[in-house]
Structures are given as structure tokens and as C-alpha cells.
Amino acid sequence: MLSALRSVSPLVAAAAVLVAGTSFVASAAAAAARDDAFLILSRSVETSNVLENHNMTLLYSVFNVGGGEATDLVLVDKSFPPKRFTVLEGSFSKAWPSLAPGASVTTSVVVDARRAGTFYTHPATLSYKPVAGVETKTTSASDATISVEDVYTFNKRTDMHVTDWIAFAVASALTILGPYMVYVTSARKLNLSDPVVIKKKQ
Known part of the structure; x- marks a missing residue:
């Protein structure tokens, strides 16, 4: 039953629009006549x-x-x-x-x-x-x-959020570069980059 109503409703709506349009045209034509x-x-x-x-x-x-x-x-x-x-x-x-x-x-x-x-x-x-x-x-x-x-909602809805993306990029860079810089500094102090030479006892 529900499916039948769903299939009929667009036809009913189209018929109503057609009748309204026909009525309007008829009224205008009658006025002109x-x-x-x-x-x-x-x-x-x-x-x-x-x-x-x-x-x-x-x-x-x-x-x-x-x-x-x-x-x-x-x-x-x-x-x-x-x-x-x-x-x-x-x-x-x-x-x-x-x-x-x-x-x-x-x-x-x-x-x-x-x-x-x-x-x-x-x-x-x-x-x-x-x-x-x-x-x-x-x-x-x-x-x-x-x-x-309101202007705030409009700006929030239409803004490209450039500032937010820049802040996100900076935060991401600091997250990656921060530990790397700590590692480089520590490596220099401990000479981790120099090869370790083991001398054999004679």
C-alpha cells in the first residue's frame, strides 16, 4: 500500500501543478479577451x-x-x-x-x-x-x-581556513623536526657519528 502511494504522489503533484498552471493561463486569457x-x-x-x-x-x-x-x-x-x-x-x-x-x-x-x-x-x-x-x-x-x-557563522561556513592550515603545518613540522634536532645535538656531543675503533691487544 505504501509503495503504491509513493508511486502515485509524484503524478498527483504533477497534475496539481498542471491544473494550477492551466487555471492561471485561462484566467490571464480571459482577462485579455x-x-x-x-x-x-x-x-x-x-x-x-x-x-x-x-x-x-x-x-x-x-x-x-x-x-x-x-x-x-x-x-x-x-x-x-x-x-x-x-x-x-x-x-x-x-x-x-x-x-x-x-x-x-x-x-x-x-x-x-x-x-x-x-x-x-x-x-x-x-x-x-x-x-x-x-x-x-x-x-x-x-x-x-x-x-x-550572523557574520561569525557565515565566515566559519565559507572561510578557506588558511590560518588553521598554516597552524596545523607548523605544529606538524615542529613535531617532526623537534625530536630530529634533539637527536642531532646529542649525536654531536657524544660523537656518535665517528667510527668506533677497537684496538686488539698485542
Whole structure:
């Protein structure tokens, strides 16, 4: 029974992804067909390594895949509290007067991650008005987890440990050369290097 479930689960997952993708394409196609705006919002972390007390860049992208113009666009993201993130550039609230069909806009926010640890965010929200004039809201793809790493752990994880290898090499050399130097010194004092001559009694 368990093996049967394991063999079915990838098919179920693939079917779910296919259905979701088909639903999204159908929604976009329907929006384009009735000349309505259909906006997609994405949020991504552009910084490869998010470190404590270092800058982190967030990129927001808005795409109009519908057939009509969108107006009164307002982007709001309340996922980054000031106690943990200090805004250095940009704003978590951004507005655009309009967005034409097939066009896109981007905005970025640079923050200082003040504390290490795992941080859970919520989707950003985008409100806009399609041609009909009724306010519509959409959100970024899903919740995201951001891991802020402290500098010590990052350096320990990525460092080549050159200093440690040098110290190891020196310690190894002393372990070998130390006894050898003691042996050489003792041999010189005892003249162990000279051949021993035994004289026969006559």
C-alpha cells in the first residue's frame, strides 16, 4: 500500500501543478479577451547571502498580462517590521498612476537586517483598478522564509581556513623536526657519528 502511494504522489503533484498552471493561463486569457487588466506581482530577495547588520535588497515586479490598462496601482508590503529591518533606500509603499497592457514596472527596497535568525514573511499586496473601475487586489506568489545569518557563522561556513592550515603545518613540522634536532645535538656531543675503533691487544 505504501509503495503504491509513493508511486502515485509524484503524478498527483504533477497534475496539481498542471491544473494550477492551466487555471492561471485561462484566467490571464480571459482577462485579455474581455480587455481587462490582469496584474501579477512578484517579490524576490536579490541578495545572495543575507547577513546580520548587512544590506538586503528586495525587488518588486508588476506585470500587466491582461488586455486593458490598469490605473491607481498601490503596492504595500507590511512583512518587514522596523525592529528587525531598517529601510535604507526605497519604501514598502509605492504607487503608480497606470500600467498599460503588456507593460511592467519594478521597484526595489534596500534594508539593513538588524538581527540574525529565521524570519517569516507574508505576501505583499497590490491594489489597482481595471477598465471597469472596480478596485482589485492581488498578492505576491506566496509566503517566504528569509534566513538572516550572523557574520561569525557565515565566515566559519565559507572561510578557506588558511590560518588553521598554516597552524596545523607548523605544529606538524615542529613535531617532526623537534625530536630530529634533539637527536642531532646529542649525536654531536657524544660523537656518535665517528667510527668506533677497537684496538686488539698485542
